Amino acid sequence: MVLKLYVDRLSQPSRAVLIFCKANGIEFDEVLVDVAKGQQRSPEYAEINPMKNVPAIVDGRFKLFESHAILVYLACAFPGVAEHWYPADLSRRAKIDSVLHWHHSNLRAGAAPYVFNARLAPIFGLPLNPRVAARAEKLLSGSLAKIESIWLKGKGRFLVGSSQPSIADLSLVCEIMQLELLDKEDRNRLLGPHKKVQQWIEDTRHATRPYFDEMHNILFKVKEKLARMPAEGATSKTLAGNKKQILSKM
C-alpha cells in the first residue's frame, strides 16, 4: 500500500513534506485537503487527523501528523534517503532537532499569522487583521534576524553550519516562501536586511530542484487570485467588525 500524504500545497509544512518525498524518490499518493474550503474540518478527515490540520500521512495502518514528526519518520523509514537530511550522528541530529523545535514558537509563530492576517485571509473568506499582523511581524522579523546571525553561522551554506541541507532547512525555507504572497515592497522590507537568509533560500531551492519550484507554484496562482479580489484593506469597519481571529494551523 502506497504512502498517502494528506496535504494542501498552500500549507507551508505540507510543501516541505511533498518536496522531501519527491527529492528522495519516495512514492506517494497526494490527497488534497483543501484548507480554503475547510475540508480539514470534515468528519472524514478527522479520522485521519483529529487535530484537523495538514499535513498528515497514512503509511499502511500507521497514521501520523505534525510535519516535523513526519519528516523524521520518512527520513528513517525509507531506504535511500541521503543521510544529510537527518544525520545518524547524535550531535548533529540534536542540532537539527533544536532548530525544528525553535521554529514552532519563532519563525512559524511569526510568519504564518503575519501572511494570513496581512494578505491571505480573503482566500478563506475572512477579513484581514492588521493589528494581529503587526504583532506577528515583530516576531517574524526577530526570527529572521536570528536565522541570519545564529542559525546560519558556520562554514556551510545551510542551517547549523551544515554543508548540505537537512529537514530543518526544508521546513524553515518553505515557511519563509509564504512571504511570496506579499507585495514586493513588504517582502523586501522583511527579507532585504538578511543577505545570508536570501542566499540560503536560493541554496535550498537549488538543492531540491525541480520539486521546490513545482510545489511552490501554487503561491503565484493564489497571489493572482488575491489581486483579482476586491480590495481588502485596513478600514475602520474591518477593525471594528473583527472578532478575535484565531488562525487555525494549516
Next chain:
Amino acid sequence: MKLQIYSNRLSQPCRAVIIFCKLNGIEFEEIDVSLAKGQQFKAEFKAINPMARVPAIVHGSYKLFESHAILIYLACTFPGVPDHWYPADIQQRAKIHSVLDWHHSNLRLGEAGYVLDSRLRPLLGGKLNLEAAAVNEKLLSKSLAKIETFWLRGDGKFLLGNFQPSIADLSLVCEIMQLEIVPEIDRNRILSPHKKVLQWMEDTKNATNPYFDELHSFILELKAVLKADSSVGVTEETKQRSQAVLSKL
C-alpha cells in the same frame, strides 16, 4: 565528559530535563540562571545559548538548547536509559515526536502565557495582561481537552496509550504543574473538568518521584508568598519576597 545544565527551576522545560537526568542516574552540574535577575540576557550566558533561554546544556565542548532536543540527546547518548523514555521503534518514536511538536503551539503556548500574564510576569520584570491571559486560558483549556480526549486515549496510563512514561509525558506534565502558581480557584476551574489529565499527572509524578516532588517543591513557597498578596498586580513587598524565593533556585 562533564555535563552542565544551565537551568532555573521556575522554568517548566528545565524541570523536565533535570528530573530526567536524576531519574536516569545521569550525573550533571546544575548551574542556576536567575530569570528574576535577567541573567539569561547577559553576555556570559548568551555565549552558552545565544537565544537567551533556559534550559541549555554543555556536554564536554558540545552546546545544545531547546528542551525537547536536549531530552532526546540525553536519552540517546547516555547508556542505561530505559527504552520507554524514547523508544527505538521508529513508529513509536514518531508518535512521541508528534506530541512534542504539538506541545509548542498548544499546551505550552496557552499554559505559559496564561500563568505569565495572570500571575508571574511582574516577578520577572514585566506587567500583568489580563486580556492576554483570558485568550491564553482558552488555548490552555482547549489543549487540556485534546490531551483528555485524544492524547490519553488507549490502554496505558500515559500519553499515546503507552504503559510507561516517555519524555513527552515528562515535558507536558511539568508544563501543567506551572498552574500550581496561580490561585487554587483558577487552577481548579481549569483542571477539574479533565479527570484523565489529573490521573495522568499523578501517574507521571509517581513514575518519577522523589525527583518530581523535589523539583516542584519551590512552588509551595512561592505560592504562599503570592497568596498573601491580594492585589491584582503584585506589591513591592511581594516582588521582593518572590525574588528571594526565586533567587534561591
